[in-house]
Amino acid sequence: MAATSTRLYCFTGGSVGPWRVDAVLPVIGMALVKPQRLAVSPASTTPPAPHSWQLSGITSNDRYVERTEKLALLNKQEGLGRPASTHAALIPIRKSAAWWALTQDERRDIFERQSAHIGIGMKYLPKIARRLHHCRDLGHDQPFDFLTWFEYAPEDSKAFDDLLAALRTSPEWAYVDWEVDIRLTFDFG
């Protein structure tokens, strides 16, 4: 098992970092302040200061994916950090108390049978690479439950918007009570 510290990431919106913040769009609920830059750092390093906001999340085991789906995903997906992936998005999401009160079979039914969450993501592989971070059980209060980080090439921006549109109209999204959409461009200059 990977040590906790190697699975924990900080996303710091402020004046430093290799990602230029192009837009911070409130999708559901409150807006976040739009900083100039975003830095992504492993939690073991000192995050940059000062900053507008800082969000933390930890990668973890799959909660819904089944083996046949996992094999299909592994077969199609590519990793983060591809040179052509100069566009990125950070999408923090919070789900409602009603979601968390559901049992595993109920959540899986909404997540995949009704909403095709895995199936929709699969359609956009390998174009859209992603990493999911969990925040809900970090032990110190976090505003969001999940932070998803996406990377893609500029020519796949339309595909990325289509992916988000499909998820946001799915039954699962009735349980999302806060969502912010942060768009970024890699700009190390």
Next chain:
Amino acid sequence: MAATSTRLYCFTGGSVGPWRVDAVLPVIGMALVKPQRLAVSPASTTPPAPHSWQLSGITSNDRYVERTEKLALLNKQEGLGRPASTHAALIPIRKSAAWWALTQDERRDIFERQSAHIGIGMKYLPKIARRLHHCRDLGHDQPFDFLTWFEYAPEDSKAFDDLLAALRTSPEWAYVDWEVDIRLTFDFG
């Protein structure tokens, strides 16, 4: 959704606390030092110092329970803090990397179809009350993945041992690579 801070608990083994430590038994893997007393505190309070060890865990949503099982559990279980429940156990467990690499359907299959984890617990309700705490995704390195807290009356000690014996011989336990069994008696004097 309950705030994180109200779901986080610290278990402190030291010289203070209402629980007298009767035994600290290594079941699988390394032993822990046996302190005199154990204190259980919400994380928002200052935990007692000095101490031998301190373990933290957070209550969270169910990971495997399905609706029919949940209804049966809710119908039979009783809460912590019953006056007759003067015996308790704290059982920290770590699961192997192989467990965490399994997909949700594989883990559910081992957990319930092969091992009857929920079914075994149900047999001992309402005698044995329990609360599960997750540690793996707390964001700072924790030695264990789970802390389970059990409470029962002295006359149900044999039933509690039977419950543990059934779980420990189940296929699920092949994935447990560290387990310590800490037995306690309520003693506020």
